Amino acid sequence: MLLCQATLAHSALLMQSNKPSEFAKRWLAEINFSTVLSAVIAIGIAYGLLLAIDNFTDWISERVPRRFRLLTKQGLPFLRAFVLLVSIVYVSNLFLNLSARNLFALTGTLAVALGFAFKDYVSSIIAGVVGLYEVPYRVGDRVRIGETYGEITDYGLRRVQIRTPSDSLVSVPHSKIWTEPIINANSGDLEAQVVTNFYFSHAVDVAQTRQILCQTAYSSKYTRLDLPVVVIAQERPWGTQFKLKAYPMDARDEFLYQTDLIQRAKQYFADHAFEYPQSGYLQGPEGGAAVGE
Amino acid sequence: MIWPFEQFQAWLSKQRAKVTEKDELDPLPPAIAAHIDQKLQEASVNPTCRHHLLSTLEDYLDTWQTDKPSANSLTVLHSPAEPFAPLLQQSLQSWPEAKNYVLHVLPLEERPQQTSSITQALETARSQFLTELGLETASDRPLIIVIPRLDIYFLRCIGGWQAIEQLRDMITADLSRFWLIGCNSWAWKYLNIVCQIEAYLEQTAHLPRLEGEQLQNWLQPLLKTLDTQVHLAEGRSQSDTSREEKATALYEDLANISHGISGVAARLWRTSLRYQLGSTKSESETDPDSLPPEATVAEILAAGSLKQQRARYPEMPDLSAAEDYLIYAILLHGSITVPHLALSLGELEVQVRAQVQKLLRQEVLHNQDGILTVEPAYYPKLQDRLRQNNFVIGGDR
Incomplete structure (x- = not known):
């Protein structure tokens, strides 16, 4: 720390002194037309590469078999980070003398400057880099961060983009991983358990209802048949709640899957006059629609 | 110096030319096709x-x-x-x-x-x-x-x-x-x-997985009823020079790509048969239009010849996820009507009917008296595709 402060102080002295050429000589490399052109070309190539990587990853991930889709998408942040890192190092090296001493001083200066001016921004970037290794979420995962739930569609330098069930895109800064719990439904796998709630009156035949709900899941075209289907019943003051837990073949179909389950089940229950709870009792956090969540 | 890309383009053009050359052979004339289909129907059981x-x-x-x-x-x-x-x-x-x-x-x-x-x-x-x-x-x-x-x-x-x-x-x-x-x-x-x-x-x-020899013993006699010499395509190996070796290689190929399933093998074998005009007559007489529509099998065979190519899969059209679900439902039930299919998919019949129409046009599905089945020639590829997409499918053996 002391060394850092000393270096910073020394740099400041250099800047204040009447020897700008000495400062420039120490920090800046020789800048000419060729250097500027190289930098512009490097930035152009990096930009083009980033666009190409984004588009190619999107294109290929929608064409490979479903089981490889997430695997394909999950390489995207690493490729992006690699291109950015190489470009930044290359361009910095064109304009700056990046000796060990200078690098040390520069880091200190940047740390102080960014620490005051762009604290949150830098925090998000660092969290994004940490996230690459800790992997609390990946592209294609279905996560809940704070109040936001949906599929991660993009992993940027500073933020992730989440597509919500209402098809809105929400940007969430990576820095949330410092403070918020991250609830990840599938953690890189294609399968994510979907829980669908059904509500009935206390008089319902629990065994029969469980059987019907199991059949509901097994008859849905979306169900991953080789994974377990479970029905859990819970007693509530207003009636009996059933949770149908099953896996769709593709986590992306989560909401279509729930809709299909509810549609099939409601049709059957209507045909066979199953009794729902009286609406007056359905208040509070567990209330809402008679069927579904 | 030739760039690798140019080399690749040259290779691609060459392969394309080969395929085009193969496709220049005409499909079977209706009279011969009907004859073979009838024989195939009569001998449908392996x-x-x-x-x-x-x-x-x-x-x-x-x-x-x-x-x-x-x-x-x-x-x-x-x-x-x-x-x-x-x-x-x-x-x-x-x-x-x-x-x-x-x-x-x-x-x-x-x-x-x-x-x-x-x-x-x-x-x-x-x-x-x-x-x-x-x-x-x-x-x-x-x-x-x-x-x-x-x-x-x-x-x-x-x-x-x-x-x-x-x-x-x-x-x-x-x-x-x-x-x-x-x-x-x-x-x-x-x-x-x-x-x-x-x-x-x-x-x-x-059911057993059929070998090349078993397919040959089953299908080759059907061609003999045409009373003509069928030209055989070259096998994969250049060493297959005799007619018997070529035939063995062709039927082994057929057994491999059909997974030894008789229904698939029959369809792929049928599509591997092609007609070539003019192999026995002068060029002036090889215009396909020169054959009258009412020409008999004997007249058609006199004007050209039959060729048995290496069996290959028909080109698979691009399928959407919704079509995957639909095709899986048909294969699961073996054969099914549109109303039942709609019930199985949990969709409106009108929507399912539109999807079915598209697949019928692409010849992925067949409709016989309102009952839908999947074209057997697509089955091996569809099976792989659906397995890769996490559908639970049965093993054929």
Whole structure:
């Protein structure tokens, strides 16, 4: 720390002194037309590469078999980070003398400057880099961060983009991983358990209802048949709640899957006059629609 | 210096030219196509499959009658692309041992039309055959009840496999009858998940995977009825020079790409047959239009020649995820009508009908009298595609 402060102080002295050429000589490399052109070309190539990587990853991930889709998408942040890192190092090296001493001083200066001016921004970037290794979420995962739930569609330098069930895109800064719990439904796998709630009156035949709900899941075209289907019943003051837990073949179909389950089940229950709870009792956090969540 | 990309482009052009050259051969003229289709229809049952089916049945019947009366059923599993019902019917008709048994085939041939009352209709069918069985129990000969297609007894909907559960309980309740059941392997796997059918009907057998020689013995005689020399394409190996070697190589290829499934092999073999005009006459006489529409098979063959190419898959159209679900539902049920398909998919019939129309145009599906099936030539590729996309599919062997 002391060394850092000393270096910073020394740099400041250099800047204040009447020897700008000495400062420039120490920090800046020789800048000419060729250097500027190289930098512009490097930035152009990096930009083009980033666009190409984004588009190619999107294109290929929608064409490979479903089981490889997430695997394909999950390489995207690493490729992006690699291109950015190489470009930044290359361009910095064109304009700056990046000796060990200078690098040390520069880091200190940047740390102080960014620490005051762009604290949150830098925090998000660092969290994004940490996230690459800790992997609390990946592209294609279905996560809940704070109040936001949906599929991660993009992993940027500073933020992730989440597509919500209402098809809105929400940007969430990576820095949330410092403070918020991250609830990840599938953690890189294609399968994510979907829980669908059904509500009935206390008089319902629990065994029969469980059987019907199991059949509901097994008859849905979306169900991953080789994974377990479970029905859990819970007693509530207003009636009996059933949770149908099953896996769709593709986590992306989560909401279509729930809709299909509810549609099939409601049709059957209507045909066979199953009794729902009286609406007056359905208040509070567990209330809402008679069927579904 | 030639850049690798240019080299690649040159290679690609060469390959494309080869394919184009192959495709320049005409498809079979209608008269010859009709002749071959008719012969194929007459010989639709593969003798190897028939022999295997009957020998397996006899083995299991011996076990049932002597050692283990509790094992009173045999389920023969087959690919959804295999025409099993005609195979079973013809096999039983030609079975020398049939006279020692009373054979009773369950009357249900297709799922009932009214989707809302499918289980009731199945129950009616069950009552009917129980009545008929009651009349025949006085016979001294052992009774074999035949269900050619178990897959038509269920539909993927709530309560859709109730009839399967009823049949399952009937089979295990009365050990004095033997049940011979045919079921497509995809439906069997599904039924095993939803109602654990294999725990009750544990005796299963698969149809054999046909080898090249078996396919050759089955299909090659059909061409001899045309009374012409069929030119054979070169095999993969340049060393296959004689006609026999070329034929062996062609049928081994056919066995490989058809996965040894007779229904698939027949379709791929049929599409591998091409017609070439003018191989025996001068160039001026090789205009396809020069053949009159009413030309007989002999006249057409005199004007050109038949060529058997290496069998290959038809080009698969781009399929969406929704079409994957639809095709899986058809393969799961073996064959199905549009209203049943809509019920199984949980979608509106009008939407399903539109998707079906598109697939019919692309010739991925067939529609015969309102019953949809998947074109067998696409089956191996569809099977791979659906497996890769996490669908639970049955093994063909």
